[in-house]
Amino acid sequence: LEEVETNYSFIYTEIFSNLLRKADLMLPGYDHIFINLADTMLLAKQEIAPQDRGKYTYATLDMEQYQKSNKDKKSQMMLKSVSAALRYISEFEHLEKEKIERVIKQVEEEGTGLTLTYFSKQNSKYLAEVIYQVPTSHLIKASFKLRVTDLSTNAIETVKIDDIDLFWCPYSFGSINIKKDSIVIKGRSSYRAEISR
Numbered sequence: 001l002e003e004v005e006t007n008y009s010f011i012y013t014e015i016f017s018n019l020l021r022k023a024d025l026m027l028p029g030y031d032h033i034f035i036n037l038a039d040t041m042l043l044a045k046q047e048i049a050p051q052d053r054g055k056y057t058y059a060t061l062d063m064e065q066y067q068k069s070n071k072d073k074k075s076q077m078m079l080k081s082v083s084a085a086l087r088y089i090s091e092f093e094h095l096e097k098e099k100i101e102r103v104i105k106q107v108e109e110e111g112t113g114l115t116l117t118y119f120s121k122q123n124s125k126y127l128a129e130v131i132y133q134v135p136t137s138h139l140i141k142a143s144f145k146l147r148v149t150d151l152s153t154n155a156i157e158t159v160k161i162d163d164i165d166l167f168w169c170p171y172s173f174g175s176i177n178i179k180k181d182s183i184v185i186k187g188r189s190s191y192r193a194e195i196s197r
Contacts, residue, residue, distance in 0.1 A: 006071055006136040008078035009037075011112050014134040014166065016082060018116045019106060023099040030054050035085040037061040057089035075112060083107075118144065118169065121176040125151055128176055128183045130161065141165050148183065161185070 013035075027033070032054030038044035044058035061081040066074055083104045090097045107114070113133060120129040127149040132142045141163035149156050164172050174188035 006074070007138065008075050008112075010138045011075075011134050011136065012078055012082045012107075015107055015112065015114065015116065016086070016103065018118075019103045020100070022117065023103055025096055025099050025103075027055070027095070028093065033057060033086070033089060035059065035082060037081050037085070039063055055089065055093060057085045059085035059088060079107065118173060119176060121178055122151075123178050126178055126183075127151060128178055130173060130176065130185065131158075134166075138166070142169075144169075146183065146185070 030053055034054050034056045036044045036056060036058050037060070038046075038058075039060060039062060041058055041060060044060065059081045061077060066077050069077065086100050086104065087097075089095060090100050115131050115133055118130040118132055120127065122128070129147045129149075130144055131147050132144045135142050142165075143163050144161040145158050146161055147156060147158045162172075170188070172187050173185060175186050177184045177186070
């Protein structure tokens with residue numbers, strides 16, 4: 001089998017999307033941030049397409065140097081560029097800089113292998129979380145697990161749910177309910193959701 005090339009653009013998009021949502025970053029009148037990267041800011045700003053549901057931000061990335069670099073350097077370069085783009089939009093859109101900086105710091109410290117929480121539910125006894133790590137490419141399914149913490153003892157148990165394409169996650173995970181002796185994860189009920197599963 002041919003090895004799938006690590007796609008750092010995909011990886012950092014997924015990580016920052018998850019963490020900025022969890023940080024409750026408020027966006028004024030839109031729900032997506034689109035990042036354009038190019039060799040110069042002028043080129044980055046030229047490559048735009050109108051989007052009703054989002055706002056564009058820009059940063060530079062030396063494409064030639066990026067292609068020549070090893071995996072670690074590529075990861076560092078992409079993280080630096082994505083972070084610069086988020087800082088840039090926080091200036092002209094007056095976003096909550098402290099939340100953006102906190103997320104950037106977390107990614108810098110934990111790297112691309114950090115465990116993300118897709119969604120969670122808690123009652124007086126248990127915390128149930130659906131967790132995953134971003135795969136190295138959108139062509140690879142992510143391994144989703146259920147992590148349950150007993151809040152009285154802090155004992156943690158983890159069990160694998162399945163390998164799922166990140167694109168189809170919203171259809172596979174609709175709700176999570178903690179019952180007396182079980183945790184029930186339900187997918188969305190729709191024709192499209194049934195097909196995706």
